[in-house]
Amino acid sequence: MKVKVSRKAHFNAAHRLYRPEWDEAKNSAVFGKCNNPNYHGHNYDLVVSVYGEVDKDTGFVMDMKILKALIKEKIEDALDHKNLNVEVPEFKHLNPTAENIAVVIWNKLRPDIDASKDLEVVLYETPRNFVTYNGK
Numbered sequence: 001m002k003v004k005v006s007r008k009a010h011f012n013a014a015h016r017l018y019r020p021e022w023d024e025a026k027n028s029a030v031f032g033k034c035n036n037p038n039y040h041g042h043n044y045d046l047v048v049s050v051y052g053e054v055d056k057d058t059g060f061v062m063d064m065k066i067l068k069a070l071i072k073e074k075i076e077d078a079l080d081h082k083n084l085n086v087e088v089p090e091f092k093h094l095n096p097t098a099e100n101i102a103v104v105i106w107n108k109l110r111p112d113i114d115a116s117k118d119l120e121v122v123l124y125e126t127p128r129n130f131v132t133y134n135g136k
């Protein structure tokens with residue numbers, strides 16, 4: 001029997017969407033207000049889901065206590081109240097779009113989730129804009 005278990009998390013962070021090799025006119029045309037050189041912030045909501053067999057002895061797919069601690073250590077401590085472009089190494093040369101942030105989060109969590117389980121990350125950049133990544 002397979003079940004999906006999910007844990008919500010939250011962080012806020014600043015970012016700027018731009019490509020340094022493009023001039024200001026092109027960055028402005030493509031990224032609009034998200035290209036503000038003084039950055040801007042979002043309250044990101046995150047849903048991390050693990051899908052797999054329910055263990056017969058524990059009744060768990062994965063212990064939520066462990067998932068909670070993992071998200072805190074690997075994601076919230078690394079991203080919360082940070083300027084993503086300036087302070088988070090993964091975005092030094094990677095545009096911190098919602099898509100790219102979701103992929104970075106998935107890659108940070110994957111090594112600590114049992115290989116027999118599927119991992120999915122849903123990241124809300126605004127209450128109405130959200131992206132999903134499952135490693136495929």
Ligand SMILES: Nc1nc2c(c(=O)[nH]1)N=C([C@H](O)[C@H](O)COP(=O)(O)OP(=O)(O)OP(=O)(O)O)CN2
Pocket residue numbers: 017034096097098099125126127128129
């Ligand atoms: N495919 C993507 N498109 C956009 C991204 C992104 O990460 N991936 N990011 C942005 C901006 O950073 C930001 O999300 C602003 O988006 P916008 O739709 O303008 O949202 P609002 O601030 O108006 O807030 P809503 O609550 O969603 O209306 C843009 N595009």
Ligand SMILES: [Zn+2]
Pocket residue numbers: 015034040041042
């Ligand atoms: Zn933004």
